Amino acid sequence: MKARRAGDAGSGQIVISIHNEPQPTDLGDVRVANRAVVLRHVRLHAPCSRADIAARTGLNKATVSSLVSELIDQRLVRETGLTENRVGRPATMLVLDGEPYAALGLQIGVDELVAVAIDLAGNRLLTWRRAFTAAAVGPTETMRALAAVTRRAIGRVTAQGRTVLGLTVGVPGLVDPAGAVPLAAALGWRDVPVAADLRAALRQPPFAVGVDTVANLAALAEQRHGTYAGTADLVHLTGGPTVGAGIIAAGRLLRGGHGFAGEISHLCLDPAGPTCLCGGRGCLAALVGLPAVVARLLPDATADGPITDYLPELERIVALARQGDPTVLSGLAETGRQVGRAVAILADLLNPQVVVLGDHLATLAPWLLPAARSELAARSHAPDAGGCRLDASTLTAAAALGGATAALATVEAGRLPALT
Amino acid sequence: MKARRAGDAGSGQIVISIHNEPQPTDLGDVRVANRAVVLRHVRLHAPCSRADIAARTGLNKATVSSLVSELIDQRLVRETGLTENRVGRPATMLVLDGEPYAALGLQIGVDELVAVAIDLAGNRLLTWRRAFTAAAVGPTETMRALAAVTRRAIGRVTAQGRTVLGLTVGVPGLVDPAGAVPLAAALGWRDVPVAADLRAALRQPPFAVGVDTVANLAALAEQRHGTYAGTADLVHLTGGPTVGAGIIAAGRLLRGGHGFAGEISHLCLDPAGPTCLCGGRGCLAALVGLPAVVARLLPDATADGPITDYLPELERIVALARQGDPTVLSGLAETGRQVGRAVAILADLLNPQVVVLGDHLATLAPWLLPAARSELAARSHAPDAGGCRLDASTLTAAAALGGATAALATVEAGRLPALT
Structure with a gap:
């Protein structure tokens, strides 16, 4: 309802788009945006062919071919053995590649620590819940336990040959832009630098370590994986x-x-x-x-x-x-x-x-x-x-699932993973 | 704080961008987006030169020159007589062209009808307030009076040689996506098709007729023209x-x-x-x-x-x-x-x-x-x-000012006005 275009004099409620900071755009941005379009199409409609993608997204076939080649090179997308019979030569079908990557979500609950790992397609690789009373043991001990769980989860997915794309921790409290927690009444916490502590405990890992509220992450999980996805x-x-x-x-x-x-x-x-x-x-x-x-x-x-x-x-x-x-x-x-x-x-x-x-x-x-x-x-x-x-x-473990989903955001936005 | 990039492993709170509908992008979209960047720069920093725009936006000079030429052709931007002395030849300064266009905002208040017209730069061309008790006279009479005020405002700016880019009406109630008002308790209205009625009264004008809540439009005016712009x-x-x-x-x-x-x-x-x-x-x-x-x-x-x-x-x-x-x-x-x-x-x-x-x-x-x-x-x-x-x-007449501001949105987003 909000995607009206200029000159649509018949529209009632018109587009009001306040461009605080329109950014200059170049061909690189176009490629990133179109890569996101292709990835999303494969995520929602796999298995699908290059021709399907072109037909359904409006991108031309050459662009789709080039983007798909790149995504296959990066192992974000793979060809299945399947083909679809059409007039002319059979089309090779594409799916998201579930093998090479993992994203992690952690949750500091009031009475538990939770870890979830998913692959690029959103399939759960692990869901761990461990009884833990963060409020009783305080932030130092909690951060130590969180780091231990995180290291174990990273170890598990790494042993499967996966590269970790990122991780996000959910906290029941306020989270500032630096990933610190100024106030978490449910835990009795004030001013805990969760992101910085976890990055230090993980020895400055090569992937992004984010922190967000459990409410935000659970909403994200709901929007992606829940009944009302x-x-x-x-x-x-x-x-x-x-x-x-x-x-x-x-x-x-x-x-x-x-x-x-x-x-x-x-x-x-x-x-x-x-x-x-x-x-x-x-x-x-x-x-x-x-x-x-x-x-x-x-x-x-x-x-x-x-x-x-x-x-x-x-x-x-x-x-x-x-x-x-x-x-x-x-x-x-x-x-x-x-x-x-x-x-x-x-x-x-x-x-x-x-x-x-x-x-x-x-x-x-x-x-x-x-x-x-x-x-x-x-x-x-x-x-x-x-x-x-x-x-x-x-959903179960919604906030941790949302944390893992959040960790996929940059790749889903069309930016290629920074492989180490 | 939200504009983090991939690979920024040092970030705390990472970007969570849920692409419901990423759209395929092409060169035309790039041009529209960059046109918006140039227009915004001129709006905020006029008078400014082509070189300033290139330096401050990161767009290359050839792109800026081409976009500016087009904006001058469309009379959205004009060259001033002023030049800025620099090393080398003097730079011609640019401003938004305040002459050829107008946008209108109307407001159905509880005890008044308000009309505001602005030019592309946001300068007020007129502010009319007319005592009117919409609740007492009912929707039919109110829409008739609103159409009369609107026609007069259109006549005024048209007589100045301006093309109307659009108009938006503010209503103190709920507004649906078609521009109808299902409920406006302050006016005692139910199910009044404000946009459709006004378009009919104006004989299907060639510009967009939008309707929004007075609260939304006042917020828009505040965000653009108020102390906290x-x-x-x-x-x-x-x-x-x-x-x-x-x-x-x-x-x-x-x-x-x-x-x-x-x-x-x-x-x-x-x-x-x-x-x-x-x-x-x-x-x-x-x-x-x-x-x-x-x-x-x-x-x-x-x-x-x-x-x-x-x-x-x-x-x-x-x-x-x-x-x-x-x-x-x-x-x-x-x-x-x-x-x-x-x-x-x-x-x-x-x-x-x-x-x-x-x-x-x-x-x-x-x-x-x-x-x-x-x-x-x-x-x-x-x-x-x-x-x-x-x-x-x-601000005075904030909602009507916001209505006029909203009517500029498509041009400000980089789409060229549909001239008649």
């Missing part, structure tokens, strides 16, 4: 002790001026509500975060002292909900209403096509969604919530 | 009976899946607050919208019946505030706190570099801003509000 305007809500919003707007992550966008934990839904870690009252996290939900639904859970591992409690809630426990069901409906109120604000402000719930909100979705959807419909301003759907994620 | 992440809050958020993220208007983004009027700040037109309680509009502010600060204002024109009441509030009236001052501080709470939510979710207050919120800014800024600092999660400043707009 390909949706241009999508929000993923991460769960756990806090709640994060990974916002994809017009196909791109919305980061804001300093990279701090997507903080939704402290949205005040009830000025008279329970106290939040931040000192406020009735924040979204204090109402629908995992500890808040456990405290509401399982008031006896802390009888033996503070909870250190929420997974068993979450499983108990699911079991009680399945049994139809009325207290648990009404507590989940109330939680769903609060989720719905927050989603209605997102729908009004951002008008996404879908909001996807992750983590414990996804686990509890069968009981949260009915109330949440009603609240969304009732409270959002645009008719039919502006077309915003609300659903649960089906 | 050039800021990549900016939110403009429009005032009046409702409040709208025009969101610019990474240099582009955030529209959402159906174009309905930026609805902030019904953000609930106080579940026990006053009733809103939408049926909810304690919505932002019901707390800081102009009628709400007048009702709070001037409880006697409705003694003679409902208010139809808020301007005199707004002036009375300003006069009383200047006199130091304690009731008015404390009411304004309370309004400021509520504005600050809403801005804190925007700061957390979107992390803009600045939020700019427009309309009555700008008029009242001297008394609102201190409390609003305190609340923003106290309630936003990131340290120092994530770098988000809060200030008042200095």
Whole structure:
């Protein structure tokens, strides 16, 4: 709807493109852009022939041939043994080459470290989850453990003969442009230079080491690999002790001026509500975060002292909900209403096509969604919530998967890997 | 911070570019893109020479010469009589040609119709404001009046020998991609085909007729012409009976899946607050919208019946505030706190570099801003509000100015005007 052209006098809403910094373009940029077009076509439509690519992308056949040769040389694309029978000579079919490369995603969770590796086509090469309480052991020990997991994952894919294209670490907190974490309330962290520490621990590896919020990375995974893959305007809500919003707007992550966008934990839904870690009252996290939900639904859970591992409690809630426990069901409906109120604000402000719930909100979705959807419909301003759907994620280890996906971005943008 | 390149292994936060639809690129696109680069350079740095453009943009001199010749032929750029003395022969200086073209912006306000025309360089050619109560007369009569104002503005600039490049109408409500208004609560409108009606009234003019929300257009004007011009992440809050958020993220208007983004009027700040037109309680509009502010600060204002024109009441509030009236001052501080709470939510979710207050919120800014800024600092999660400043707009007729600016977008993107 936004791709209108000049002279289209019949259009209603016209293109408003604010060129902050239009960049001069040259033939090299054209080649990079067209390489991205070819790679994307192969990713989405493999197996496909050179002629298919030319026909479907509008690039001429000679350009496609030249680009494909280069991509084959770089082992980003390979020919399959298959051919397609056509009039004339049979066409050789192309697929992304899944062998030579890997991208890694790591996630520092509140109670686990996660590592995911994928190949260029997005196939998972490994998914590791290791119980780990980062908040309890502090940043130094956490970074040491993260580096160990990362080295092991790099070792695994390298032993398969793969070159690592990059890695991205997801952190549940604010991440600045240098890859440092000024604040991660869920971990009790302040000013931890995650990217710099990890690069040092890996002895300045030849690939990019990125850091991003778990919310951003989970949104990226959702947009690429989830039920709503390909949706241009999508929000993923991460769960756990806090709640994060990974916002994809017009196909791109919305980061804001300093990279701090997507903080939704402290949205005040009830000025008279329970106290939040931040000192406020009735924040979204204090109402629908995992500890808040456990405290509401399982008031006896802390009888033996503070909870250190929420997974068993979450499983108990699911079991009680399945049994139809009325207290648990009404507590989940109330939680769903609060989720719905927050989603209605997102729908009004951002008008996404879908909001996807992750983590414990996804686990509890069968009981949260009915109330949440009603609240969304009732409270959002645009008719039919502006077309915003609300659903649960089906991905596991979404943030780590998103981290690995993010690490493929430069190659997918048409830049050739810097081989060592 | 986002313009990292492949192979920049030292980067922290890496580029995450989700190419939903990378488009094949050819030499024509390169020329369009480079034309945009040259036009922008002249806009920002005029008077400047061809050599300056080449030196500052990185384009080679032959390309610049060729593009400039074409832009002069199209009368988008002209040579001034001035030259700059350099070693060697003097350089001829270039400026945008302000003569041959005009772009129009119209605004349907709650109590006025506004028209602004600008030339290619953004100079205002006319600013007309006409008192008009669209809500009272209904859509048919309003569209008739709008068409009349538009025809007169077109006549005025055409009589100056200008070609109209396009026009954009701002509406205080939701706008769909076809330029229709499904809902404009402030006007009491539902399903008004604004773009289609105006095109018909203008007998299908040869230029684009766009429609957008006043919030989006005001944000565009702010980003181009306001105190914070050039800021990549900016939110403009429009005032009046409702409040709208025009969101610019990474240099582009955030529209959402159906174009309905930026609805902030019904953000609930106080579940026990006053009733809103939408049926909810304690919505932002019901707390800081102009009628709400007048009702709070001037409880006697409705003694003679409902208010139809808020301007005199707004002036009375300003006069009383200047006199130091304690009731008015404390009411304004309370309004400021509520504005600050809403801005804190925007700061957390979107992390803009600045939020700019427009309309009555700008008029009242001297008394609102201190409390609003305190609340923003106290309630936003990131340290120092994530770098988000809060200030008042200095623009008049911002939405109409933004409409005219939007109408220049295709030419500014490097596409040559379709001359008739």
